[in-house]
Amino acid sequence: xxxxxxxxxxxxxxxxxxxxxxxxxxxxxxxxxxxxxxxxxxxxxxxxxxxxxxxxxxxxxxxxxxxxxxxxxxxxxxxxxxxxxxxxxxxxxxxxxxxxxxxxxxxxxxxxxxxxxxxxxxxxxxxxxxxxxxxxxxxxxxxxxxxxxxxxxxxxxxxxxxxxxxxxxxxxxxxxxxxxxxxxxxxxxxxxxxxxxxxxxxxxxxxxxxxxxxxxxxxxxxxxxxxxxxxxxxxxxxxxxxxxxxxxxxxxxxxxxxxxxxxxxxxxxxxxxxxxxxxxxxxxxxxxxxxxxxxxxxxxxxxxxxxxxxxxxxxxxxxxxxxxxxxxxxxxxxxxxxxxxxxxxxxxxxxxxxxxxxxxxxxxxxxxxxxxxxxxxxxxxxxxxxxxxxxxxxxxxxxxxxxxxxxxxxxxxxxxxxxxxxxxxxxxxxxxxxxxxxxxxxxxxxxxxxxxxxxxxxxxxxxxxxxxxxxxxxxxxxxxxxxxxxxxxxxxxxxxxxx
Amino acid sequence: xxxxxxxxxxxxxxxxxxxxxxxxxxxxxxxxxxxxxxxxxxxxxxxxxxxxxxxxxxxxxxxxxxxxxxxxxxxxxxxxxxxxxxxxxxxxxxxxxxxxxxxxxxxxxxxxxxxxxxxxxxxxxxxxxxxxxxxxxxxxxxxxxxxxxxxxxxxxxxxxxxxxxxxxxxxxxxxxxxx
Numbered sequence: 001x002x003x004x005x006x007x008x009x010x011x012x013x014x015x016x017x018x019x020x021x022x023x024x025x026x027x028x029x030x031x032x033x034x035x036x037x038x039x040x041x042x043x044x045x046x047x048x049x050x051x052x053x054x055x056x057x058x059x060x061x062x063x064x065x066x067x068x069x070x071x072x073x074x075x076x077x078x079x080x081x082x083x084x085x086x087x088x089x090x091x092x093x094x095x096x097x098x099x100x101x102x103x104x105x106x107x108x109x110x111x112x113x114x115x116x117x118x119x120x121x122x123x124x125x126x127x128x129x130x131x132x133x134x135x136x137x138x139x140x141x142x143x144x145x146x147x148x149x150x151x152x153x154x155x156x157x158x159x160x161x162x163x164x165x166x167x168x169x170x171x172x173x174x175x176x177x178x179x180x181x182x183x184x185x186x187x188x189x190x191x192x193x194x195x196x197x198x199x200x201x202x203x204x205x206x207x208x209x210x211x212x213x214x215x216x217x218x219x220x221x222x223x224x225x226x227x228x229x230x231x232x233x234x235x236x237x238x239x240x241x242x243x244x245x246x247x248x249x250x251x252x253x254x255x256x257x258x259x260x261x262x263x264x265x266x267x268x269x270x271x272x273x274x275x276x277x278x279x280x281x282x283x284x285x286x287x288x289x290x291x292x293x294x295x296x297x298x299x300x301x302x303x304x305x306x307x308x309x310x311x312x313x314x315x316x317x318x319x320x321x322x323x324x325x326x327x328x329x330x331x332x333x334x335x336x337x338x339x340x341x342x343x344x345x346x347x348x349x350x351x352x353x354x355x356x357x358x359x360x361x362x363x364x365x366x367x368x369x370x371x372x373x374x375x376x377x378x379x380x381x382x383x384x385x386x387x388x389x390x391x392x393x394x395x396x397x398x399x400x401x402x403x404x405x406x407x408x409x410x411x412x413x414x415x416x417x418x419x420x421x422x423x424x425x426x427x428x429x430x431x432x433x434x435x436x437x438x439x440x441x442x443x444x445x446x447x448x449x450x451x452x453x454x455x456x457x458x459x460x461x462x463x464x465x466x467x468x469x470x471x472x473x474x475x476x477x478x479x480x481x482x483x484x485x486x487x488x489x490x491x492x493x494x495x496x497x498x499x
Numbered sequence: 500x501x502x503x504x505x506x507x508x509x510x511x512x513x514x515x516x517x518x519x520x521x522x523x524x525x526x527x528x529x530x531x532x533x534x535x536x537x538x539x540x541x542x543x544x545x546x547x548x549x550x551x552x553x554x555x556x557x558x559x560x561x562x563x564x565x566x567x568x569x570x571x572x573x574x575x576x577x578x579x580x581x582x583x584x585x586x587x588x589x590x591x592x593x594x595x596x597x598x599x600x601x602x603x604x605x606x607x608x609x610x611x612x613x614x615x616x617x618x619x620x621x622x623x624x625x626x627x628x629x630x631x632x633x634x635x636x637x638x639x640x641x642x643x644x645x646x647x648x649x650x651x652x653x654x655x656x657x658x659x660x661x662x663x664x665x666x667x668x669x670x671x672x673x674x675x676x677x678x
Contacts, residue, residue, distance in 0.1 A: 038643035
């Protein structure tokens with residue numbers, strides 16, 4: 001294990017034998033491992049971006065070709081959907097909402113982890129976020145785009161979608177602002193816009209690094225325009241950091257509001273199984289849960305392939321597993337509480353709905369959900385499992401599956417037993433698998449392009465949390481670290497290897 | 500160097516946050532006004548070492564955010580109460596609790612747009628060209644080196660004296676920037 005990747009030191013700090021829990025880090029394991037200089041960080045993070053197009057690694061080419069095929073298939077499917085209408089789905093009364101809404105809630109929930117990492121952890125001064133926030137934010141944006149394509153397409157007549165917006169029109173009609181579905185339009189659009197602004201703001205200094213290191217004209221132009229002429233001016237940094245703080249401050253409650261409003265789509269209705277006050281917190285916890293799982297699913301292979309194991313350490317994975325454990329247990333508590341409230345209310349419709357969920361025709365969906373969301377994440381109580389990267393990867397995929405089924409259970413099982421027995425039905429999907437696969441194609445296509453062309457790690461932030469970034473770092477006082485040309489810290493064990 | 504070449508200012512390179520921090524304190528104390536420091540990341544406390552005032556951005560965000568908030572509430576009240584009065588679910592025409600979510604989202608949207616655009620406008624960006632970009636050394640300003648530039652427009656600027664000051668603060672490289 002230790003010799004698998006010669007440029008990276010082993011994950012286990014004990015094997016490395018060089019982790020010093022010094023005062024600089026408050027007795028904690030350092031966030032960046034090894035004697036990296038600022039320049040090493042730049043080299044490491046940009047290695048994948050700066051490869052010439054012709055030298056793109058073949059696994060990457062294969063991955064992007066696969067994702068592009070999925071995306072192209074999605075395009076064809078959307079054409080078919082617009083031509084034929086939603087009749088190509090299994091949706092029918094009483095199950096009028098099925099995979100379209102399930103996929104929407106699934107994707108928008110995944111997005112929430114990105115904002116949580118970038119905004120809430122930022123406000124709580126959780127410095128470990130700096131290595132993971134960039135691609136978590138990218139994941140947010142692409143997940144919200146996937147979610148958006150689900151809701152835009154589920155209306156049936158997509159050319160009438162402009163009715164969702166308050167646009168003056170010849171009929172003098174306006175959207176109904178008392179409808180949760182209209183709240184959703186505003187919440188998701190605001191969320192997408194703010195996530196994009198936040199992401200781009202963070203990217204600008206790193207685009208400037210790419211511009212300054214560009215060796216080819218197109219790169220200099222491309223990153224030059226994207227970086228807006230950023231030159232690292234301290235006077236700019238002052239305003240920039242303020243803007244970043246403000247964006248984080250607004251994003252933190254925004255992320256809670258968005259999934260709350262998504263849950264209102266269900267909770268404000270009168271349907272047993274949907275009409276519960278626990279929905280907003282339960283949905284938000286579930287969203288963070290699924291999103292952290294998706295970040296891990298994407299991050300574990302990425303840190304392996306991009307050689308970023310010293311920047312995204314096992315400590316990061318462990319911290320994220322703790323959040324998965326907490327939010328997974330909150331979701332488990334909500335599942336239990338739903339049953340308790342159904343029993344305690346004494347309402348027979350409510351009681352029937354929940355017994356039917358666990359033991360009715362869709363019992364299998366319910367138990368897949370329970371296993372993947374509540375039972376398996378409990379393994380993370382043990383440090384041995386939390387720090388096991390391969391196991392984490394498998395469990396994160398379980399959570400993704402479980403959270404998709406949660407939305408399926410909520411949406412479909414609540415609908416399929418209508419108030420009259422004559423209206424009961426059993427929903428079976430027809431072509432929806434292509435719909436879900438297509439959104440995955442869209443998501444991965446954009447995500448792989450992002451990894452190839454945009455810095456996957458917020459370099460300026462990672463540099464900022466390194467001990468030598470502090471002008472009063474004791475290494476400067478003792479004079480043992482010369483001000484040599486190689487950087488602030490003498491070339492250590494790692495820096496001497498070819499990075 | 501020839502006196503005929505117009506000078507925009509001087510660029511000095513430093514190797515680490517510690518030395519630029521001390522250099523900034525000295526340049527500030529020497530009384531320069533039109534100068535700047537460039538770093539690959541915001542060096543903690545360097546703004547104070549330079550004597551930079553806090554940003555005005557929060558005030559801009561506050562004003563724009565309040566305007567956006569008012570517009571968000573007005574939009575809902577006017578469309579559903581006046582432009583096309585319509586009773587939904589037996590609620591009054593101005594049903595405030597139902598308007599809260601969109602009202603909130605509009606406030607956030609306006610404030611974030613203000614923070615985003617205000618940041619670039621206050622910083623004078625996008626500005627795709629700058630005299631410092633002509634310097635090869637300055638390409639490391641976004642990587643791992645630290646720079647101070649003092650503009651010739653500064654009343655205290657004197658090519659020889661300023662250069663001597665920068666060298667005395669531990670600069671490893673000083674060069675003249677042309678406009």
